[in-house]
Amino acid sequence: MRLLFIIIFLLNLQVSSGQNINRINVIVSPIVKSKDNSSSSNIGSIAVTNLKFYLTKISLTKSQKTVWQEENSYHLIDISNPKSLDFVLNLSKNIYFDAIHFLFGTDSLINISGVMGGDLDPIKGMYWAWNSGYINFKLEGEKNTIPFEFHLGGYTPPFQTVQKIKLKTNSKNNLIIELDIIKFLKQLDLTTQKKIMSPGKEAQQLAIMLSTLFSIRE
Amino acid sequence: MYFPYTPSLVKFEHPKYWPKPVYNFEKNPLTEEGISLGRKLFYDPILSRDSSVSCSSCHLSYTAFTHVDHSLSHGINDSIGTRNSPSLINLAWHSSFMWDGAVNHLDVQALAPITHPEEMGEDLNNVIRKLKTTQGYSNMFYKAFKDSSITGEHLLKAISQFELTLISCNSKYDSVMRKTSTFTLQEENGYQIYQKNCISCHSEPLFTNNQFEKNGLPTDPLLNDFGRYNITKDPTDSLKFKVPTLRNIEFSFPYMHDGRFKNLSQVFKHYTSITSNSILLSSNEKVDLTAFLLTLTDKHFLFNKKHSFPRELFYPTNKE
Numbered sequence: 001m002r003l004l005f006i007i008i009f010l011l012n013l014q015v016s017s018g019q020n021i022n023r024i025n026v027i028v029s030p031i032v033k034s035k036d037n038s039s040s041s042n043i044g045s046i047a048v049t050n051l052k053f054y055l056t057k058i059s060l061t062k063s064q065k066t067v068w069q070e071e072n073s074y075h076l077i078d079i080s081n082p083k084s085l086d087f088v089l090n091l092s093k094n095i096y097f098d099a100i101h102f103l104f105g106t107d108s109l110i111n112i113s114g115v116m117g118g119d120l121d122p123i124k125g126m127y128w129a130w131n132s133g134y135i136n137f138k139l140e141g142e143k144n145t146i147p148f149e150f151h152l153g154g155y156t157p158p159f160q161t162v163q164k165i166k167l168k169t170n171s172k173n174n175l176i177i178e179l180d181i182i183k184f185l186k187q188l189d190l191t192t193q194k195k196i197m198s199p200g201k202e203a204q205q206l207a208i209m210l211s212t213l214f215s216i217r218e
Numbered sequence: 219m220y221f222p223y224t225p226s227l228v229k230f231e232h233p234k235y236w237p238k239p240v241y242n243f244e245k246n247p248l249t250e251e252g253i254s255l256g257r258k259l260f261y262d263p264i265l266s267r268d269s270s271v272s273c274s275s276c277h278l279s280y281t282a283f284t285h286v287d288h289s290l291s292h293g294i295n296d297s298i299g300t301r302n303s304p305s306l307i308n309l310a311w312h313s314s315f316m317w318d319g320a321v322n323h324l325d326v327q328a329l330a331p332i333t334h335p336e337e338m339g340e341d342l343n344n345v346i347r348k349l350k351t352t353q354g355y356s357n358m359f360y361k362a363f364k365d366s367s368i369t370g371e372h373l374l375k376a377i378s379q380f381e382l383t384l385i386s387c388n389s390k391y392d393s394v395m396r397k398t399s400t401f402t403l404q405e406e407n408g409y410q411i412y413q414k415n416c417i418s419c420h421s422e423p424l425f426t427n428n429q430f431e432k433n434g435l436p437t438d439p440l441l442n443d444f445g446r447y448n449i450t451k452d453p454t455d456s457l458k459f460k461v462p463t464l465r466n467i468e469f470s471f472p473y474m475h476d477g478r479f480k481n482l483s484q485v486f487k488h489y490t491s492i493t494s495n496s497i498l499l500s501s502n503e504k505v506d507l508t509a510f511l512l513t514l515t516d517k518h519f520l521f522n523k524k525h526s527f528p529r530e531l532f533y534p535t536n537k538e
Contacts, residue, residue: 114245114325115374122329123342123370129329131449132322156450200451 018171020094027086028055028077029217030179046185050140052078052126053179054106054119058089060097061166067095074106076119076126084119096171104211105136105162111155128153131198136161137210139181146190152207154199161203163211176217184213223361225249230310233387233396236423239310241324241382246375248382251362256380257524258358258531259373264348266294266338273331273377276303279525282466283307283384289477297336300441302477305470307386307463307519311424317459317475318445319430328377342370349373354534386465386519387423394513395423401513407503408510415489415497419461425514430458434492438476445475468515482508 032048055077058070068091078084106120111133115122126135135153142148154161169175187209188194196203228248232239246252259265263272276291277283283306285291291303301317315321321330331337332345346368349355360366362376393399401409412420421427430446437443437457446455459475473479479488486504489497499507519525 112322114242114323114378115371117369117371121370122326122374123346125343127326127329129326129333130320132320132326 018096020096021171021173022091022094023173024089024091025086025174026089027174027176028075028179029085029176030077030079030181031183032079032181034182046141046143046182048079048139048141048181050080050138051181052076052124053104053137054126054134055177056103056106056110058100058102060091060095061099061101062095062097064099067097072118073102074110074116074119076124078124097169098171099166099168100175100177100216101164101166103162104165104214105152105207106134106155107162108155108160110134133199137207139184143185143190146194148185148190148194149197150195150206151197152203152210154203156199159200159204161199161207163207165211165214167214167216169216170218178215178217179210180213180215184210223364225251225362225364228253228383230382232310232385233392233423235395236387237311240313241310241378246325246378248379249362251358252376252379253383254380254528254531255355255358255362256376256378257528259377260380261527261532264352265332265340265345267340267344268294270294271338273328274527276331276337277306279522279527280469280520282386282470282520283525284470286469286471289472291337293331293334293337294339299334299336300443301475302472304460304462305466306381306384307465308424309384310382312428314428314430314460318447318449319460320449324381325374325378328374342373346370346373384519384525386516388518389465389516390513391510392423392516402509404506404509405513406510407506408508408513411499411503411507412510415499416464420464425464426461429461430455431461432456432458433489434494434496435474435478435488438478441476443476464511465514466516466520467511469520482511 030051032051034046053076055075056073058073058075059066060068068089070089075087076084110116110120120134122129126138127133128135133153133155135151137150137152139150140148152161167177193202196206226249228250230239230243230248260273260277263269263275265272271294276285278285284303289302291299291301293299304317309315309324312324313322315324315327316330321327329342332340332342349368356366356368359368359372359376363372365372390399390401390405394401419427419429419431419433435457444456446458446460447453449455462470467482471479471481473482473485479485483504486499486507490499
């Protein structure tokens with residue numbers, strides 16, 4: 001009987017965890033529309049007009065050991081630019097992993113290193129001119145006709161906004177990373193908190209909230 | 219452009235006995251082409267919304283890259299800002315920029331005046347759009363960065379390259395330090411007075427310690443400018459401002475972050491009358507100190523043709 005359990009256990013390990021992978025298609029899929037559209041809901045109507053944020057320093061681990069790191073890993077996710085929502089991770093060899101890690105935002109070194117190109121170019125509108133540093137997350141829109149504007153940034157301690165994210169996942173070719181913006185907006189009282197444009201405690205609190213709303217769509 | 223082009227590297231020269239510059243040249247090595255492009259951009263009002271204001275409007279080469287006729291800088295539409303424009307001298311040794319250190323790297327400093335509604339009032343995307351349709355710029359960008367596409371990164375790095383060449387190290391004071399000249403008796407007395415009273419903030423050889431200090435200036439009630447505190451929100455930073463250089467002080471009036479002092483006499487009056495840490499200066503000592511400060515004037519810097527308006531880049535002759 002015990003042998004049977006052991007065999008079933010081992011089979012499960014093999015079947016549900018995945019295969020060796022050398023290329024991953026990543027799709028970032030922020031949830032910006034409320035699933036509940038009924039008029040009886042008391043959530044109200046939410047319209048997101050602008051959502052941009054940085055996903056950087058992507059790496060893969062197996063049993064907490066790093067097995068792969070992306071070079072020049074800086075992705076600006078912008079819902080108005082569909083091309084930015086999917087990208088490919090080319091692993092140089094076959095890798096088996098059980099978790100994907102990344103930074104939600106930009107690390108402090110990037111914020112003091114001056115100007116960079118590509119997704120980090122200030123032309124992307126994610127850089128503060130009058131208080132040097134990146135805007136890690138921008139969310140704009142309306143809830144029940146109340147406009148909201150959340151620009152979260154800041155890298156100096158104790159109010160750093162960058163967050164480390166770890167998502168457990170099976171080792172597979174296609175990963176869909178979700179960020180539940182609707183849940184985030186539902187958690188806020190927009191009558192008291194609808195505009196953040198500078199670094200500080202509030203920006204950090206919201207960044208921490210958002211960091212809990214990432215998930216892998218299975 | 220389909221043939222490969224290699225820009226020519228330029229060595230960053232400075233006196234050997236000076237401290238090491240803090241700017242990371244590896245990320246933006248100086249080249250003839252980069253400096254030339256940066257210089258043209260510095261003098262080009264196309265960076266402003268209505269093409270009326272260029273960097274040189276507030277940073278004029280003959281007056282130590284500041285301007286002398288306004289206490290508070292002007293921008294487009296005759297708007298007035300809240301601060302006096304600092305002189306641009308020896309920037310490779312600075313790790314913070316603006317009177318309150320709002321900018322932490324030279325390469326991103328230009329973003330601030332370009333996008334401020336009361337300075338140049340422009341959007342970076344618009345600047346790039348305008349440059350793309352202006353004759354000559356794509357070619358200059360290609361030569362400087364092997365890329366004709368014109369990005370925000372390259373625009374800002376080019377401006378930095380030009381600004382980094384603004385080095386002042388050939389004043390009379392410098393020749394005295396190199397023992398190729400000597401102070402007059404007045405200047406020597408003035409040097410002693412400076413060393414006794416001013417050196418902790420305006421330290422040699424850059425004549426600034428690059429820190430934020432409080433010097434007893436009362437707040438202007440109309441401006442309510444608390445300096446470094448605005449950025450750090452640390453109460454101990456209230457009323458602290460970046461120490462400016464004394465180099466070329468003869469030409470960088472008016473003085474202080476809001477240009478409230480027209481001349482050195484008013485500056486001395488302030489320092490001799492503040493309630494704490496005031497300094498004592500007799501009339502003779504004030505004259506001697508002034509004589510010393512005038513030895514910080516560097517005519518090589520002020521009249522260097524490589525720093526001034528590049529006529530040949532804006533109005534090329536048929537040969538080019």
